[in-house]
Amino acid sequence: MKPMRVSFTLRLPRDELSVPIVRHICKSALLELGVEEPCLADIELAVTEACTNVLKHAQGTHQQYEVEVEVNEDAAEIRVIDAGVGFSTDAFQEASGTAEQGRGLHLMRALVDELQFISKPEQGTIVHLAKRLELSEDSILPKLGRLSVPG
Numbered sequence: 001m002k003p004m005r006v007s008f009t010l011r012l013p014r015d016e017l018s019v020p021i022v023r024h025i026c027k028s029a030l031l032e033l034g035v036e037e038p039c040l041a042d043i044e045l046a047v048t049e050a051c052t053n054v055l056k057h058a059q060g061t062h063q064q065y066e067v068e069v070e071v072n073e074d075a076a077e078i079r080v081i082d083a084g085v086g087f088s089t090d091a092f093q094e095a096s097g098t099a100e101q102g103r104g105l106h107l108m109r110a111l112v113d114e115l116q117f118i119s120k121p122e123q124g125t126i127v128h129l130a131k132r133l134e135l136s137e138d139s140i141l142p143k144l145g146r147l148s149v150p151g
Helices: 018-032 037-057 089-093 100-111 141-145
Strands: 006-013 064-071 075-082 114-120 124-132
Touching: 006 018, 018 037, 018 064, 037 064, 037 075, 037 100, 037 124, 100 114, 100 124
Parallel strands: none
Antiparallel strands: 006 064, 064 075, 075 124, 114 124
């Protein structure tokens, strides 16, 4: 038996108008699942920063990016994926928090429990965010967690 999880994928145009859509859908889904507001606010802001980074730094001919969200009763994992040419993650990871360009990176690090950048030349980049969840007493996630999914 596999543990229960809720997952969805958004495929969006690489346009700044898509960021509020991602933020709204993620917030609404996590709110419905019973994630507490402070935790929800952290995830919402981190997702916004990750999407904004894709829009600023992704290069190539692909005009779309994806946001994969996977939630269980313990954590939320979010991957923001672009299929561009990739970039040097070493240089990006060393960005200064005092510089305008590095603030989003430091903000994401402060908001989530795990932040990874996976970049492969000519294959794109994945910004992976993971956050332990704080759930309300009436959250449906523990109830879903007691169910099993066949297969």
